[in-house]
Amino acid sequence: MDKKEVAVVGIGQTKFRARIPEKSYFELAFDATKEALDNAGISHKEVDSAVFGIYNDLFERQIMPDTYIQDYLGLYGKSGTRVTTGGATGGYAFRAAYAEVASGLSDITLLIGVEKAQDNFDWSQYKSTPEVLKSIAYSADMTWEFPVGAYAASSYALLATAHMKKYGTTEEQAALVSIKNHSNAFKNPYAQSPLKLSVKDVMDSRMITYPFKMYDCSLYTEGASVLVLMNKDTVKKYKISDPVWVMGIGSSNDKSFTGFRSVHDALGNYGDIADLRNHYEAARIAYKMAGISNPFKELDVAELHDAFSFTELQAYEAMGFTTRGGGGRFIEEGHSLIDGDLPVSPSGGLLGAGHAVGATGVMQIGEVAKQLKGEAGERQVKIEKGRGLAHSIGGPGSSYATVTILGV
């Protein structure tokens, strides 16, 4: 289909914080929605539909939290659907919102990503984190993998150790991702974890699940991020002067049983357990739609899903920024630094800005839109080609992956 059919015309978000106990999930959604609607210059009454990106009912302490948000936002009478695909919830919700507009079902759609997390509380240990991790761990297969002790970090650590074995990737190379993203967060007023770190700081931080140390892992976060999407005719009608167009979307899900991924199956040309096979496939589809053949040369900026530092190295390869196995060298050479050839995650990414699951992917797409519009403040990167990429992933062994290309 023609490009420049659907545009992002409004961006809003709350600050990302470890815990925001003074607001409930629907109030967080309200704050970010109000900001996004103001940014677009429209009222909620002009919206045709809403898409909700909310990962985990156990975080929100509520099954079907979307219906309560829709009520609170005064969006009764309109269509509303929820997307939940683990860490990829925000990116996949964007895909659904795009489809809502591109199909002609809606002229204006609100995309609302929101998440609580730290109301979970472990009454035995008197702290939140183990209970937050349990809420997420229930996403592991409950028969075969949860009872073994699988949880989010171990699931991605098993991809990392396979990558280390196959390509010689090192813990020190992954530490560079942590240093970069925590450092980028200093220039993002919405970010949770600005930190000045050295390789030694990361290497010496406590082991979580080998090879991930504490500073290799993003923290759990609460917050909301909202975008307003419009079709081409409505952009004209509202005289929007700075639309950011959706140029391509590609999504691909690999086998949720990571141990079933083999070079002999239908995604086998991308590799095995060591390779983010569905990320390669999602990128291929998105680049084809956007008409991009050399992403390293044709993109100005990328936001990658660095829930864990190693995953960003693996994603450099899957996004085609470098060669297979070249992820570690890519950051050693400084390409992904904020002043590098292809800045990655100027927002701070998940490590620096925080991981408010349903809101994360929406925040990162919003960051790419802000960068392309030249509205990223102190962390603004150089925009020459007018193309940016956002990557949103999640699920066991990263079974969900979606890639969004925006352009101006």
Next chain:
Amino acid sequence: MPKTSTEKARETVKKEVRSVPIEKIIDEVIDKQLKVNPGIVEKDKYFEIPDKIVMFYKYSYGSQSRFFKTLKEDAKLSGTKCSKCNFVYFPPRANCSECYSDVEWIDISNEAVVLSSTTVWYSNSEFFDRVPFAMAYIKPVNADTAILQRIELNDKEYAEPNSKVMARFRKERRGAISDFWYELL
């Protein structure tokens, strides 16, 4: 006079209760902890209370029941093999996801190899007191897939990929994945 529906309900509600709901027992534990440490909930800037979501199940393994029955009764691993494409599933599947053909049950070898591994030092609430433990994707010699399972490291800190391992079985088995583990050779 025939009884009204409300009268019938009043007679039966009491009889239907067999014992105190288990959720109430959890509430008592939390209440005790709150007495020890009342400051744990914040009531000044915002109002917090303890809460919980508890679900209980009597869960059926469906067609995978045969694996767990064999595991419990015979201390043996079993998988399935597609009759058309010969793909060997472990964990077993009752249907071939590749070609949708029928499968047959086969014995799975206790000998296996590590594909990738991690050693866990910080975990979720249910496993918080069990660290450190190692788990890995482990491919039996006669399967096309790998299973996530625990590894007994025998004093090592980590199980290197390509290590050879052997399945070991608990003496008391209940028909769950925790009935077996792998040991580094």
